[in-house]
Amino acid sequence: MDAATDACCEPSGQPTIDTYEAQLRASVFKALADPNRLRLLSIVKGSEGGEACVCDLTEPLSLGQPTVSHHLKILVDAGLLHREKRGTWAYYSLVPGAIERTTGLLESL
Amino acid sequence: MDAATDACCEPSGQPTIDTYEAQLRASVFKALADPNRLRLLSIVKGSEGGEACVCDLTEPLSLGQPTVSHHLKILVDAGLLHREKRGTWAYYSLVPGAIERTTGLLESL
DNA sequence: CAGCTATATCGATGGTTGTCAATGTATGTG
DNA sequence: CACATACATTGACAACCATCGATATAGCTG
Numbered sequence: 001m002d003a004a005t006d007a008c009c010e011p012s013g014q015p016t017i018d019t020y021e022a023q024l025r026a027s028v029f030k031a032l033a034d035p036n037r038l039r040l041l042s043i044v045k046g047s048e049g050g051e052a053c054v055c056d057l058t059e060p061l062s063l064g065q066p067t068v069s070h071h072l073k074i075l076v077d078a079g080l081l082h083r084e085k086r087g088t089w090a091y092y093s094l095v096p097g098a099i100e101r102t103t104g105l106l107e108s109l
Numbered sequence: 110m111d112a113a114t115d116a117c118c119e120p121s122g123q124p125t126i127d128t129y130e131a132q133l134r135a136s137v138f139k140a141l142a143d144p145n146r147l148r149l150l151s152i153v154k155g156s157e158g159g160e161a162c163v164c165d166l167t168e169p170l171s172l173g174q175p176t177v178s179h180h181l182k183i184l185v186d187a188g189l190l191h192r193e194k195r196g197t198w199a200y201y202s203l204v205p206g207a208i209e210r211t212t213g214l215l216e217s218l
Numbered sequence: 219c220a221g222c223t224a225t226a227t228c229g230a231t232g233g234t235t236g237t238c239a240a241t242g243t244a245t246g247t248g
Numbered sequence: 249c250a251c252a253t254a255c256a257t258t259g260a261c262a263a264c265c266a267t268c269g270a271t272a273t274a275g276c277t278g
Contacts, residue, residue: 014156016155022144022151025144026142029141032135032142033135033138033142035134038218039131046124054256055255064239066238085255087246088245089255103212107208107212109151163225164223175225175227175267175269175270176268178226179227179266182226196275197224
């Protein structure tokens with residue numbers, strides 16, 4: 001055993017994220033890892049009353065309605081958007097505190 | 110034109126992210142959208158001196174060396190990690206302010 | 219120079235994902 | 249009931265991605 005190998009591998013000084021926590025956090029960032037989904041969040045956030053229905057969202061994204069519904073479902077499953085059905089329409093809005101909770105996932109790495 | 114269609118589509122009250130900005134931001138979140146890369150960031154952040162070489166990282170992740178190098182390259186390209194070659198080893202460290210800059214990408218949606 | 223070590227790159231492969239067309243479901247309207 | 253509208257779901261397909269084995273590169277050591 002020479003000095004070269006010893007110089008490399010030292011024990012870490014701080015606790016790190018375990019595998020399970022990493023999977024949980026990655027699933028949220030996976031929902032954010034698509035430009036169209038980021039635009040969806042942005043448009044919903046900027047809409048009147050803080051909510052928007054699917055018909056508001058298909059045109060600015062230049063995407064088909066099934067694709068937009070698919071992206072919205074991913075954002076809902078990630079806990080970022082809230083879905084409320086009123087009559088024929090489905091209104092999507094930001095989950096309160098979701099953005100702050102997500103930034104916490106980064107700062108506490 | 111009846112009232113039902115009017116009730117749906119109203120103009121947005123706030124400016125939103127354009128397509129280009131969405132792509133830029135999504136590329137950063139794409140780098141974060143993998144559990145092993147999150148653990149890499151966590152381990153590097155928690156290492157002595159704030160830096161770690163590849164040989165420190167392959168074992169805790171249970172991944173092959175080429176795979177770890179691949180993930181590290183993605184994190185460097187995203188502007189999250191800094192790479193410094195010293196002798197035979199490559200030392201990776203967090204780019205100062207990178208985490209804060211990334212949380213800003215979310216808060217300013 | 220020969221050999222070893224740490225790291226990067228390449229090629230292949232199985233799995234995931236974004237998108238669309240088609241269809242299903244539910245709600246409102248005549 | 250028949251029809252239209254808003255949205256969700258399904259199936260298919262091309263593009264992308266995480267991983268590995270093999271190989272290449274670069275620095276150190278004898």
